Amino acid sequence: DAGITQSPRHKVTETGTPVTLRCHQTENHRYMYWYRQDPGHGLRLIHYSYGVKDTDKGEVSDGYSVSRSKTEDFLLTLESATSSQTSVYFCAISENYEQYFGPGTRLTVT
Amino acid sequence: RKEVEQDPGPFNVPEGATVAFNCTYSNSASQSFFWYRQDCRKEPKLLMSVYSSGNEDGRFTAQLNRASQYISLLIRDSKLSDSATYLCVVNDNYGQNFVFGPGTRLSVLP
Numbered sequence: 500d501a502g503i504t505q506s507p508r509h510k511v512t513e514t515g516t517p518v519t520l521r522c523h524q525t526e527n528h529r530y531m532y533w534y535r536q537d538p539g540h541g542l543r544l545i546h547y548s549y550g551v552k553d554t555d556k557g558e559v560s561d562g563y564s565v566s567r568s569k570t571e572d573f574l575l576t577l578e579s580a581t582s583s584q585t586s587v588y589f590c591a592i593s594e595n596y597e598q599y600f601g602p603g604t605r606l607t608v609t
Numbered sequence: 610r611k612e613v614e615q616d617p618g619p620f621n622v623p624e625g626a627t628v629a630f631n632c633t634y635s636n637s638a639s640q641s642f643f644w645y646r647q648d649c650r651k652e653p654k655l656l657m658s659v660y661s662s663g664n665e666d667g668r669f670t671a672q673l674n675r676a677s678q679y680i681s682l683l684i685r686d687s688k689l690s691d692s693a694t695y696l697c698v699v700n701d702n703y704g705q706n707f708v709f710g711p712g713t714r715l716s717v718l719p
Contacts, residue, residue, distance in 0.1 A: 530705055532705065532707075534709075539711070540711070541696070541709045541711040541712060542653070542696070542709040543709075544706070544707065549705065555705075589652055589653070593705070596641045596700055597643065597655055598643075598655065598698075598707060599655065600652035600653050600654070601652060603651075603652050
């Protein structure tokens with residue numbers, strides 16, 4: 500299995516609070532991604548990174564920001580969480596168009 | 610029309626059966642194609658890449674029809690452990706735009 504970890508694995512937070520999710524890889528892959536997965540929608544891309552400090556928006560980026568200060572870490576921040584951001588968040592890495600996913604973070608916003 | 614479409618299933622088949630999944634995509638510029646499997650409450654895992662000439666990995670065969678813009682996955686001699694959701698994924702190779710289908714659920718019954 501690819502060396503990808505996500506933290507926390509589960510989080511419950513209140514509406515309006517900031518939340519940061521962390522993705523860490525040990526594979527030295529260039530590309531990293533954040534997706535959310537919701538029933539009826541499948542996996543949707545939030546943001547991705549193509550190198551340190553290089554990021555771009557995905558399909559559902561509103562309300563999310565990201566940072567990548569090191570090759571191995573990709574952070575996803577919800578500045579002010581809303582109930583619509585309750586979801587399962589997956590991080591993925593890739594080097595040659597084959598993606599490998601982390602175990603996911605289950606986030607509940609109450 | 611969604612970019613990537615799949616029959617949601619569920620497909621309920623007995624052990625030993627052969628089952629086929631189809632996936633259609635709308636972007637004719639798509640260049641890379643993949644099948645992932647996802648177990649309940651787990652991350653997606655790469656099953657196989659799909660090449661223009663078709664490819665086989667044990668009991669699994671993937672085929673690509675560019676003219677009709679569809680991808681197929683055939684599973685022979687189904688095992689109980691094949692029960693999962695199968696995701697079709699398409700990439701346009703001009704960036705990191707991976708588009709996921711909603712998935713097809715397979716249940717292999719004893």
